[in-house]
Amino acid sequence: xxxxxxxxxxxxxxxxxxxxxxxxxxxxxxxxxxxxxxxxxxxxxxxxxxxxxxxxxxxxxxxxxxxxxxxxxxxxxxxxxxxxxxxxxxxxxxxxxxxxxxxxxxxxxxxxxxxxxxxxxxxxxxxxxxxxxxxxxxxxxxxxxxxxxxxxxxxxxxxxxxxxxxxxxxxxxxxxxxxxxxxxxxxxxxxxxxxxxxxxxxxxxxxxxxxxxxxxxxxxxxxxxxxxxxxxxxxxxxxxxxxxxxxxxxxxxxxxxxxxxxxxxxxxxxxxxxxxxxxxxxxxxxxxxxxxxxxxxxxxxxxxxxxxxxxxxxxxxxxxxxxxxxxxxxxxxxxxxxxxxxxxxxxxxxxxxxxxxxxxxxxxxxxxxxxxxxxxxxxxxxxxxxxxxxxxxxxxxxxxxxxxxxxxxxxxxxxxxxxxxxxxxxxxxxxxxxxxxxxxxxxxxxxxxxxxxxxxxxxxxxxxxxxxxxxxxxxxxxxxxxxxxxxxxxxxxxxxxxxxxxxxxxxxxxxxxxxxxxxxxxxxxxxxxxxxxxxxxxxxxxxxxxxxxxxxxxxxxxxxxxxxxxxxxxxxxxxxxxxxxxxxxxxxxxxxxxxxxxxxxxxxxxxxxxxxxxxxxxxxxxxxxxxxxxxxxxxxxxxxxxxxxxxxxxxxxxxxxxxxxxxxxxxxxxxxxxxxxxxxxxxxxxxxxxxxxxxxxxxxxxxxxxxxxxxxxxxxxxxxxxxxxxxxxxxxxxxxxxxxxxxxxxxxxxxxxxxxxxxxxxxxxxxxxxxxxxxxxxxxxxxxxxxxxxxxxxxxxxxxxxxxxxxxxxxxxxxxxxxxxxxxxxxxxxxx
Numbered sequence: 001x002x003x004x005x006x007x008x009x010x011x012x013x014x015x016x017x018x019x020x021x022x023x024x025x026x027x028x029x030x031x032x033x034x035x036x037x038x039x040x041x042x043x044x045x046x047x048x049x050x051x052x053x054x055x056x057x058x059x060x061x062x063x064x065x066x067x068x069x070x071x072x073x074x075x076x077x078x079x080x081x082x083x084x085x086x087x088x089x090x091x092x093x094x095x096x097x098x099x100x101x102x103x104x105x106x107x108x109x110x111x112x113x114x115x116x117x118x119x120x121x122x123x124x125x126x127x128x129x130x131x132x133x134x135x136x137x138x139x140x141x142x143x144x145x146x147x148x149x150x151x152x153x154x155x156x157x158x159x160x161x162x163x164x165x166x167x168x169x170x171x172x173x174x175x176x177x178x179x180x181x182x183x184x185x186x187x188x189x190x191x192x193x194x195x196x197x198x199x200x201x202x203x204x205x206x207x208x209x210x211x212x213x214x215x216x217x218x219x220x221x222x223x224x225x226x227x228x229x230x231x232x233x234x235x236x237x238x239x240x241x242x243x244x245x246x247x248x249x250x251x252x253x254x255x256x257x258x259x260x261x262x263x264x265x266x267x268x269x270x271x272x273x274x275x276x277x278x279x280x281x282x283x284x285x286x287x288x289x290x291x292x293x294x295x296x297x298x299x300x301x302x303x304x305x306x307x308x309x310x311x312x313x314x315x316x317x318x319x320x321x322x323x324x325x326x327x328x329x330x331x332x333x334x335x336x337x338x339x340x341x342x343x344x345x346x347x348x349x350x351x352x353x354x355x356x357x358x359x360x361x362x363x364x365x366x367x368x369x370x371x372x373x374x375x376x377x378x379x380x381x382x383x384x385x386x387x388x389x390x391x392x393x394x395x396x397x398x399x400x401x402x403x404x405x406x407x408x409x410x411x412x413x414x415x416x417x418x419x420x421x422x423x424x425x426x427x428x429x430x431x432x433x434x435x436x437x438x439x440x441x442x443x444x445x446x447x448x449x450x451x452x453x454x455x456x457x458x459x460x461x462x463x464x465x466x467x468x469x470x471x472x473x474x475x476x477x478x479x480x481x482x483x484x485x486x487x488x489x490x491x492x493x494x495x496x497x498x499x500x501x502x503x504x505x506x507x508x509x510x511x512x513x514x515x516x517x518x519x520x521x522x523x524x525x526x527x528x529x530x531x532x533x534x535x536x537x538x539x540x541x542x543x544x545x546x547x548x549x550x551x552x553x554x555x556x557x558x559x560x561x562x563x564x565x566x567x568x569x570x571x572x573x574x575x576x577x578x579x580x581x582x583x584x585x586x587x588x589x590x591x592x593x594x595x596x597x598x599x600x601x602x603x604x605x606x607x608x609x610x611x612x613x614x615x616x617x618x619x620x621x622x623x624x625x626x627x628x629x630x631x632x633x634x635x636x637x638x639x640x641x642x643x644x645x646x647x648x649x650x651x652x653x654x655x656x657x658x659x660x661x662x663x664x665x666x667x668x669x670x671x672x673x674x675x676x677x678x679x680x681x682x683x684x685x686x687x688x689x690x691x692x693x694x695x696x697x698x699x700x701x702x703x704x705x706x707x708x709x710x711x712x713x714x715x716x717x718x719x720x721x722x723x724x725x726x727x728x729x730x731x732x733x734x735x736x737x738x739x740x741x742x743x744x745x746x747x748x749x750x751x752x753x754x755x756x757x758x759x760x761x762x763x764x765x766x767x768x769x770x771x772x773x774x775x776x777x778x779x780x781x782x783x784x785x786x787x788x789x790x791x792x793x794x795x796x797x798x799x800x801x802x803x804x805x806x807x808x809x810x811x812x813x814x815x816x817x818x819x820x821x822x823x824x825x826x827x828x829x830x831x832x
Contacts, residue, residue, distance in 0.1 A: 004528065005715060005722040007646070009559050012491040012498050013721045016651040020484040020503070021232065021477075032234055033188040033204045034265045040190065044073055046250055046264040047118035048106035048274070049125045054134035054343040054684025056100040058107060062126040066110050069124050071117025076109045076254055083220030087246030089210065090310045093346065095218060095246055100129060101308035102345050103684040104273035111254050111262060134343040134684050136677050138175065138282045138305050141340035148306055148341040149314045154321050154607045155334050156393040162297025162332025166288025170369050172779070174285075174361060176759035178305065179278035179350055179667040180688075182696055183478075185234025186271040187244055191215075191251035192261040199226045199252050205244040206236045206476050207516035212508045214245035215252045226252070229507045236478035237663070238349030241516045242311050243275050272689045277673060278350035279304040279316055281357045282340075287365055293373045293380050297332040300324060300361060304354075306339040307346040312353075313339045315450045320354035321607065322394055326362050327404050327444045327617075328384035333393040343684055344675065349518060351663060352728045355445055360668075360759065363441060363735045367742050368779050371752045377739060378417075378440050382408065386444070396610040398444070400617075407619040407641045407711055408442055414709065415440075415621040415639035424623070428747045433628040436636070437744030441736040442619040445729035446612030447520050448597055450604075454515040455597035455613075457525030461490065461533040463589040467576035469494065469501045471533075474514025475526040476506050480727055481652035482522045488649055489527045489720065493534035495558030496575050520725035523648060524613070525595055527720035533593025540589075544582045548573050598718070614716055616724050618642035620661065620733035622703070626744040631767025633741060635665070638703040640733055645716035645724035657708050657730040664734030666697040669741070669761045695762075741766060749773030 007013065024030035037043050051058070063075040078085050078096035087095045096108055107127060112118030135141050163169060190202040199219065205211045208228040216226045228248070233240060247264050254262035266274065285300035302320055306313035317337045324335050366384075370377040385408075386401040412418070417440065424436045449455050460472040471490045477483045483503050491498045504510065515525065538558060545563035546553040555566040564572035573581075582589060602609035620640045626633040640657060647653045671694065674687040688694040715722035742755045748770045749755075756772070756779035758765040 001715070002718055004531070004720055005717050007721050008492065008495065009557070011721070012488040013648045014646060014650070015488070017484065017488070017649060018651060019481050020487060031231055032185050033190055033202050033231065034263070036190050036202055037263045040192070040261050043261045043263050044111045044113065044254060044258060045115040045118045046109045046111055046254055046262055047115065047122045048270060049108045049110065049122045049127065050104045050106050050273070051100045051127055051129060052103060052685070053100050053129055053131055054103045054136065055132040056129035057132060058098050058100065058127060059130050060128040061107060063108065065124040065126060066121035069117060069121040071113040072110060072121035073113060074111045074254070074258060075121070075125065076111065076250060076257070080253060080257060081218060084217045087214055087218065087249055088309055088311065089242065092309045093246065095249060102343055103686065106274065109250050109254070111258065136342060136344065136675055136684050138280065138303055138340045138342070141342050142282070142303065146341045147338050149310050149339045151336070151338045152318055152321060152604070152607050153334065153336045154393045156330070156395070157332030159297055159299055159332050159334045163288045165290065166296045167291040168373060169286065169288045170372065171284070171286040172365065172368065173283065174364050175282045176280060176357070176360060177671070177673050178280035178347060179671050180272060180673060180694055181235070181237045181239035181277065181350060182694070183233070183235025183237060183239060186266045186268060187240070187247050187275060188265040189244065189248040189251040190261060190263045191248065191255040193255050193259065197225070199256065201226065201228045201248050201252055203228055203230055203244050203248045204233045204240055205230050205248065206233070206238070206241040206478065206518055208476065208506055208508050209474070209512065209514045210242070210516065211245045211248045215249045218249040219252060219256060227507060227509045229505055230476045231505045233476065233478040237351045238353060238518060239275060240478070241349045241518050243348055269689050273686050274345065276307055276311060276346045276348035278667070279306065279313065279347040279354070279357060280673070281305070281320070283361045285361060285365060287369065289369070289373060293375050293383050295328060295330050295384050298324070298330050299334045301336045302358070302361065304337065304339050304357070305342055305344070305347060307342055307344045309346040310339070311346040311348045313347065316349065316354035318354070318450050318604070318607070320358035322392070322446060322611065323355040323358035324362050325392055326359045327381070327386060327442045328362065329386050329390045330393055335393060351660065352731050353519060355728065356664065356667070356732050359443070359732050359735065363739065367739050368754050368756065371746070371754050374752065377743070381441070395608045396612060398615065403617045403643050403711065403714065404442060404444065407617050407643060408440070410641040410709070410711070411440060411619045411621050411639050414641065414707065417621055420623065434625060435628065435744045435747035436623060436625045437740040437742065437747065438621065438623045439736050439739035439743050440619060440621040441733070441739055443617065443729055443732040445616045445732065447524065447616055447725045448600055448611060448613045449515065449519045449521060450602065450611055452600045452602055452611070455521065455525065455600055456515065457529040457595045458511040458514060459526060459529035459533045459593040460510050461530065461537060461591050461593065463537060463579055465580060465583050467500065467579045469496065470504055471501060471530055472504045472507070472510040473526040473530055474506065474511040475522040476517040478517070480522070480656060481649060482517065482526065484652055485523050485648045486526055486530055489530050490534055492721065493531050494538055496561045500561065500575070520727040520729065522727070523723065524597065524719055524725060527648070528595025529593040531593070531720055532595055533591040536591040536593070537589065540587050541578055541582055544585060544587060545573050545578055548581065614719065614724065616643055616726070616729040618729055618733050620736040622736040622740045624737065624740040624744055626741065626766060626770070628748055628770050631763040631765070631770060633744070633763065633766060635701065635703040635737060637705040638736070639707045640730070641709050641711055642726070642730060642733070643711040643714050643724060644726045645714050645719060646722035647710055648721060648723045650710060653710065653726045654708050656726045658706065660728070660730030661733050662697050662702065664731035665701065665737050668734055668738045668759055670695045670697060670701065672760050672762055745769045745773050750776050754779040
């Protein structure tokens with residue numbers, strides 16, 4: 001086992017412990033960015049001037065009326081920017097735009113002595129616009145040929161050979177919604193300037209280094225003149241990876257021009273209408289199976305809704321394409337992607353980063369095809385699992401595929417699926433208007449950033465003369481427990497009690513050039529860097545201890561804060577004494593650590609390589625009960641087995657699995673983003689812009705019985721202390737809830753019916769699916785004609801009663817065709 005993976009005697013890692021800020025959270029003592037306003041003197045408040053039009057040209061902007069409002073100090077416009085008027089990493093996001101690109105796009109910001117003064121000032125600003133045509137839906141963009149960024153494609157095998165070898169061929173279409181991050185803390189920044197003109201920004205950001213870069217180039221400064229700190233975030237989920245930068249830049253610009261601290265915090269409606277969401281997707285596919293139900297070929301095109309600018313849409317799409325396969329080997333595949341440019345907020349990273357969207361295409365495909373192939377959905381999935389020696393469509397060997405079967409089988413046993421299926425069949429036979437469904441699905445999720453250069457981490461570890469330890473690392477804390485794990489890694493590597501170690505807030509002047517805390521890589525990258533720094537310090541201290549103990553330095557072991565020779569149980573040298581001795585001997589007691597993920601290579605042009613360090617695996621079985629009168633449902637029971645390697649912090653990891661699963665369930669079943677797609681003045685307006693209209697999972701949606709277990713004996717070689725990432729993969733275990741709903745809906749209709757289930761599968765959508773099932777309508781009977789992949793991809797839509805309200809403008813309906821074995825062996829399935 002490698003040094004990186006091996007655990008020493010009595011490690012702090014692997015010990016269940018609460019979140020390091022848990023007491024602060026529950027008592028309200030934890031400080032967030034906006035809390036610092038009350039500790040800062042003479043703060044100005046920033047408020048946006050939003051233009052309520054989806055697409056328009058600004059013909060004039062008059063700020064004088066705002067300056068006449070009592071308490072207004074200044075209005076920030078493009079003319080005030082000393083550097084580059086852009087807040088995007090792709091330089092396609094003007095900070096102060098002259099063209100409105102989404103409904104609610106801010107054109108300038110008002111600074112006031114109070115938030116109310118700033119709000120009144122913003123209302124007084126006069127903006128004249130020339131409205132322009134707006135593309136709101138993916139269908140609008142496809143019809144108009146409105147795309148942006150790269151159009152990647154993954155290929156393996158020979159697609160024509162694959163379909164020629166297939167006994168059954170199906171094609172279909174799926175369109176599914178995005179998701180609002182709805183973090184508890186909205187976007188916030190507090191900026192100030194010191195006596196030498198240095199900019200200090202407190203920001204609620206997952207990517208302090210990039211916030212630093214954007215602030216610097218907006219202000220025309222170099223990065224060493226800007227420091228960004230993130231205390232903690234009240235949730236991020238990817239929404240604070242790219243999008244905080246512009247808000248921090250506005251605050252920093254205001255502070256520079258006025259010489260006073262500037263606070264910017266969006267209220268909930270502003271946050272919902274200005275910031276991006278998870279990318280919604282549209283997909284068309286054609287899949288071939290052999291006589292035993294094994295996938296032979298897949299031809300699919302995925303279109304992501306990027307919104308008005310690129311943001312992270314290209315890597316999100318790339319990861320989606322790399323995760324269409326999920327757990328299943330596809331010998332012949334052609335998977336294409338493109339990004340629609342629409343007049344909506346710029347969609348961005350969200351937990352899973354495209355992986356859930358790619359996997360949903362496959363899981364929906366299998367769920368719809370299983371009854372038509374005469375197979376139980378679980379059996380169809382199992383038959384297609386990866387096995388040893390097989391590679392993904394992009395060419396990466398799937399290591400340890402036996403874990404797929406291990407988690408699958410363990411869930412079967414833990415959940416007693418065989419006997420429960422019999423119980424559900426009996427229940428459904430006895431109940432006409434209430435049905436239950438049970439489904440099991442799994443996940444294979446690649447861990448690492450798509451871009452190889454991002455897979456590096458840094459740390460700074462300081463030991464003080466009294467033996468206390470302070471660690472700094474480049475990762476940010478958004479409630480996921482990263483800081484807790486890093487404390488455990490440091491204590492384990494140094495061999496000291498956990499209370500010896502304290503963690504400092506994340507700052508760009510302590511650890512430079514950091515990657516975002518994203519891609520589930522926070523513990524891997526920062527843990528590796530902290531371990532590296534602590535190993536340097538331990539090696540120096542071992543030399544000092546060896547002199548005291550009269551042994552070789554290689555034989556010194558520091559365990560529980562005492563240094564002893566290997567195999568000796570005497571008194572040894574206490575940690576504090578050892579550190580004081582090292583100081584007197586002028587031994588350096590600080591170290592900068594660094595870690596880079598080895599073994600990665602990726603060619604973005606050909607979409608080939610090994611972009612992931614390893615795969616995280618998991619499986620979940622969910623049981624639901626559905627009311628046939630209303631479509632309302634409840635989750636009766638969930639059983640999960642998830643592979644986190646050797647957990648760094650089991651209590652934290654189980655919480656992450658539970659939270660990720662519930663958030664995924666929300667995306668798939670409840671969270672229904674809606675925009676005004678009419679032709680009136682409200683076109684492009686987000687209709688679900690509050691908690692009153694956007695349904696989030698709550699206690700009432702939690703499983704009544706929720707069992708989570710970590711896969712045992714699962715050390716991951718080559719990862720910090722044998723652990724695996726846990727942030728994103730559990731979200732996709734929620735596919736089991738959607739597939740259980742499909743099973744329950746199918747129980748209302750004849751046997752072997754194929755159910756077309758929208759996503760999100762809201763109670764309304766489930767009700768209409770039940771109505772179709774009762775009429776014995778297969779998925780193809782609510783769909784469109786077979787797709788020709790040589791032509792531009794058509795877009796289909798459900799009928800007015802498809803669970804999404806009225807039929808959506810701009811989406812053409814095609815003729816119905818009955819499902820069955822037609823002369824060329826091809827069936828047709830519908831949209832989602």
